[in-house]
Amino acid sequence: MTQFPHDQFAKQYLEELLSSIGEVKAPREVRGEVRQIDVWFSPQPQLQGNPEELGLLGRLATTSALFEPYRNPVTPDEIDSCLLKLLEVKGEIQREAKRNKTRISIDDYPKLWILTPTASQNILNGFRATLDEENWSSGIYFFGEYFRTAIVVIHQLPRTPETMWLRILGRGKVQSQAIDELEGLPKDNPQRDNALLLLSDLLSNIEVNPDVDPEDRELIMRLSPLFSQRLEEATQSGIQQGLQQGVQQGREEGIQQGLQQERRETIKNLLVFRFGELDSQLEVIIEPLLSLSLPELMPLLLQLSREELLDRFGG
Template sequence: MTKFPYDQFAKEYLQELLSPPGEVETSKNVTAEVREIDVGFQPTSFEGEYVQSWGLLGKMAATVAIIEPFRNPVTAEGIFSCVVKLLNSRAELERRANRQDQRFEERQLPMLWILTPTASEALLNSFGFRTPEESEGWGRGVYFLSEVWRVGLIAIHQLARTPEIMWLRMLGRGRVQQGAITELTAFPVNAPLRANALQLLYTLQANLQANTPTNPTMDDEDQELVMASVPLFQQHLQEARLQGLEQSLERGIERGIEEGREKDSD
């Protein structure tokens, strides 16, 4: 039984989304007082089409990154903890470069991305998060500390309701997440990662229900998520059945044509 279903879902979900343009490692320990990075990302190729079609997520995939998704709104303590992971990672990279007698380059440094369902103005102001210029193309809901820190925060509830940003809104809460799930149903059956996202949502739903006996007070958002996921997965199963029937029909037609040719040759 999965103890923290949302954490597991977020890690596997981000791993699925970010695997095309790079290498993804989840639950990675960093040195010092051992702290676990939720998702580490290393781009292996710069795919222009991926960056363009995936919008905000594509821009995030352009650099080495540490991604820390939060199910509940991030607190000041949570931000501090994430920054410590970033600094520990930087120190580890510097030590590795020294051991190998190599020059440490700034481009090797990861970008820290904090994903939070909501973020209050007071919290953002207390850390000095800034809104990027419109010309930078990040869109609303994205905030940064000063450039030297390499820290970005995404307030998911503020993100635009566009198809390419739907994938990040899937990690929101309540109506934001439910809206993203609804939008996923409108995607073409053969859309990249659609089937895998549905499977991960179904696994999340199953884990939430499996945890109910030990936590019988499943909150309203969890119940609504379960209810929203069930018809989605049923639709996915129906599509799979239809696809299987179509493939069987195609194979039958092909066999019939082949048998006809063999008879003609006789």
């Protein structure tokens, strides 16, 4: 069971969305006392992704950046920790420039984006973080120019399509509304499917937590019908693919083979639904899974992690 499911979701979610427009390292260790940057991003213009499709998140990713998402309201100590990571990265860049005898400017340093559902006015005042309403939407508070840092207060962002991808990382009603908007996107939107798959992982992780808090219980209620429908679609798609192949192969023998192929395609679709792709490691466990009935199979695929499935059926 994942100890911090929301933290894992936030990192995987940002990594998945940003990988279409740049290089992502999540996490990335920095020198000094061992610290890990949650998401390190470097834009790669040669990639096919369009930053504009990610709205405000894409705008935050126009330069190299450190993303530090928080499930709970960020504290002053946590902001200090983020700033230390940024300063250590700046030190690495300075040392490399010195070794290579190259000059650097302030634009060579990454920006730090601290993502938090809410932030008290005292904290914002304490760090002299202020709005830039002329150039940015509400909810984004910038430190002094040389800090290259801003706090993104997710629950203060305007409810517009541009902010949806960030509001997914909010809490309660804000997150639920963003999920509604995500679900309403065209079904051929690749980012929509990727985000829904990661929400599926989040649902599985919080469902097995014995100490589910009321807010997570509401999130489970919000996500369960959505994924029950998607699971049914994946299952039916597998059945149809299997039976079609059976009909093509002939009647009696073909029907038997078709039923077996039906189960195989169903398992494949469920694995893709659960983990986003079917790689060589997951293909190995298909045969052992064929011996299970559908009622036995469903809970396993929804509740066990990838590693647990491989350990149990990969031998």
